[in-house]
Ligand code: NDP
């Protein structure tokens with residue numbers, strides 16, 4: 001086994017891959033017990049689809065959501081799940097983010113699927129780490145806010161973090177068989193979103209409906225706006241940095257409008273390995289839960305047509321570089337960028353600010369921040385709260 005893979009297997013917390021032995025073990029084993037957190041959302045529902053397609057191998061034992069109590073209870077009834085939690089206060093079940101954290105920590109859970117959107121997802125990740133439960137991670141915000149702390153704790157507690165984010169899931173495949181030194185560069189592809197090709201300064205009249213109309217992926221509203229601003233790629237660079245211990249200088253974004261190639265790895269000899277797959281999140285979800293399983297809608301190469309690539313337009317979409325700068329500054333800076341982004345995206349969705357104003361709010365918030373090292377959860381949450389307040393007052397004017 002080569003150096004990188006050896007380290008992926010042997011280091012807890014870096015266990016993105018599963019060995020042949022694990023596959024055999026899983027074939028004979030009882031169904032894996034899942035806690036699906038954020039079950040009412042786009043990734044949550046796709047996760048349930050995968051469970052339904054693999055009833056002998058996957059079983060949901062716990063469900064949680066943000067505020068949609070009726071849908072959560074319906075899902076629990078349909079799946080025969082008795083343990084639930086809701087972030088919003090309610091009397092019918094344990095509630096508050098603390099309840100989600102406790103559920104993610106429960107002993108008889110094998111894998112926590114973290115499909116919560118935004119900063120609340122960090123509590124779920126921390127809960128899984130508290131309980132030593134493996135994580136199938138869609139909530140990239142956890143790693144953006146607290147990547148160092150999360151990866152350190154995962155290593156200490158022997159918790160595997162398997163990425164659901166499609167680019168990172170593909171990177172695991174593309175890196176297979178290569179050592180760290182042999183990797184010259186990794187590429188995360190971006191569709192370019194609905195406003196690809198528009199020039200800087202032409203975003204003020206963009207409507208919420210236009211921004212939510214993603215050309216290739218169907219996703220929840222927050223990540224759809226992140227894809228339209230390209231902040232999603234900034235967040236993904238930070239996510240890849242922490243997941244794979246790659247320096248930011250080796251992580252590049254390339255616009256690929258067809259969303260068929262999700263990630264590529266350039267080796268030291270200049271050759272590039274790419275992974276092609278349909279833009280369907282059920283594939284990376286299944287891979288995080290059942291590596292090596294069959295997937296029912298494989299890619300038809302003859303129908304693909306042209307695959308094209310271009311550089312991102314950093315003048316029109318400055319947030320990739322804003323995220324990279326925050327990563328370079330380190331400590332609490334990425335958490336501040338994440339929180340300012342959540343506030344600005346929320347304000348745009350509520351039609352309080354224009355689409356074009358999102359990047360300025362984030363840039364002004366991070367410019368006003370002096371980063372501190374992240375030692376504790378409180379360091380992260382203090383920075384998060386500060387940034388929400390700062391961005392909020394910038395929006396209020
Ligand atoms: P959705 O908006 O569709 O779903 C979000 C889920 O989180 C819902 O179940 C929602 O519950 C729950 N939620 C919202 N707020 C809270 C809260 N404060 N506490 C606890 N739960 C909460 O989002 P997506 O499924 O699109 O995205 C989920 C995560 O996955 C994000 O981090 C995103 O970046 C990531 N991701 C998503 C991809 C996609 O294709 N959708 C691709 C790659 C990554 P309720 O319904 O009750 O509000």
Ligand code: MG
Nearest residue numbers: 165166167236
């Ligand atoms: Mg992605």
